[in-house]
Amino acid sequence: MCDIIWCKKDFEGKPCNTINYLDPYCFWNWEGTINCAECGAVYYIHMIQGHMYKGPEDRPGEKPDTSPLYADKPLEGYRFYGAGIENRTRPFECLPRHIYLGVPDMVKFSIRNRPVRGWRPQPPDGGIAGSYRFNWDLKRLSPDVYEEYQQKIKNGEVTEW
């Protein structure tokens, strides 16, 4: 569920017609002022448990406490203000937790500490028409992993099982 403020103020000679999205995470229980992402008009709202208890009321001239998460203009071909646009939408500085970023944890060694070819990017080794050789030369193609592997052998970390 996401409540909105549909701003219909005159802006540059026509109705603003911007939908400002109030994400529940921030606005679920909240009282204060918000700016419209397009025209900058300030509104007061009071939300309790996700319901608009008061507002939106005009508060011209007041400084907004916060901004909507994002906004769009569906009547004008979905012009869109994404999150984190200065003075329009709320700053968006945090990154999702690393597990949601889609950044893989690169594995270079199996659980018995022998090298796997499981990381990216791989050095190009395709021959004609994307053909690959039958053997992969660790020493030539990934000298750093080869070095690490030699170190593991020296330390006795490489096991049979």
Place this chain on the structure above:
Amino acid sequence: MPKDPRETRIEDLPGPKSKEELEEMKAPYEEFCKAKFDPGNEFSKPQALKGIRWLSTTMYIFTPHSVSNLAEMGAEVIKVEMPRMGDPMRHCAPFNETYLYPLHDSRPMTGTGMGYLNANPNEYHITMDYHLPELKEAFYSLVKMSDGLTECYRPGTFDRWKQSFRYLQEMNPRFIYVWGGGFGYGPKCFGGSYDILGQAHAGLASVTGMHEYMGGHATKHSNWCIDWYSGTQITFGILAAMLWRRKTGLGTMIEFSQVQAATRCLGYAAPLYGRFGVVRQRWGNWDTQLCAHGIILCGKSDYPDAENPQDRLEARYAMISAFQDEDWKELCAITGMKNLMDKYKSNNERAEGEAQIEIYAALEKWAADKSRGEVCKILQDAGLLAEPVSNDREYYENEHWRTRGTVRWMDDPIFGDVLQHGSYSAGMMSKTPRRLFWIWRPVGADNVKIYHELLGYPTKTVEEWYEKAWL
């Protein structure tokens, strides 16, 4: 020595001198098997299907697996994939990072997911857009020099592209053509299929899992067991078709519905319905015919401090079996279920639904203050059959499977260190064992080998086709 050196006397020959001595000198069965199967030395033995060439225009697990069985037995398999992208199964992977790079030379940041494992081993991987009239010649050339093909497109698709059995048998009358898919011909001809659909539609999921009365639901097996199972059944069909071809010189068309195959696992379900009008129900971790013969939940984990929840929380299930009257008495004596012993004297009485509910509840009550390991040890010490329900790690660490070579490490020529259990878990053969050369190859890795070296197209043509993304 005999007077005449040409005379052979048994006492001069090495080896046993009498029947009794022969028996005495025989290696223990264990040693005999070890020497016969010799896990780890598969590569020194011949391959049963050497000389067979098979085309695999397949995707996902079901149809590829029908061919991977052949490849592990020594057939030369050419897997044809979509240019640049490859088999969609390459792009399905569980978890965060289980990709093996590279997928393809032009896509260094994309890898093949581990879901692709075991379905396409030992195969040559080429790419071809076989809609194109320009590549028809190459496709037909492959057909003329191959023994068969497995495809998985919707019924009639290959016919529309002029490469169905009707067309190919005219080029190669010995050709064995396999279509594997969802429903096969009939009213639902155009229904596609996945493993889960096979399990659901065939009626298998309706009898899997606990009864709703006990909080269960119709359940799909976590792994794609019907894909693997149906694929293997196709392989049987192929081997039989090859035998038929030796007798008659003629090819065969095999039409294989995955949904139909899953019905085969249902055992007595249809005859039961036919005779009594009874629709078979789910019975989860217990057995409909035998009791006690099921999996019970123990109170404590074997690894209460483990970090992995699969160990910490789930290592609590034990399979126990004591359905014969003597075993049942022993089980009751150990677990203190004397009242149940008197109440249910025969297996027929115990196998009744109400009886099973009472018996397994009592067993789980007895096991509530014990760990899985304790339960198994108590029962095994009493001579009963009991085994823990193992997880993957325990399977890997089990000495039994290591000795038999079922689970083993391999150094894949491209992808490096890979732990394998697929190829070597399918039974042992003393003369012509299965073996694994490589787990798979990048998309189009063998384009030059097949188009240039086998079919004789100049490398320039191959390169040109590649540039146009025809390959």
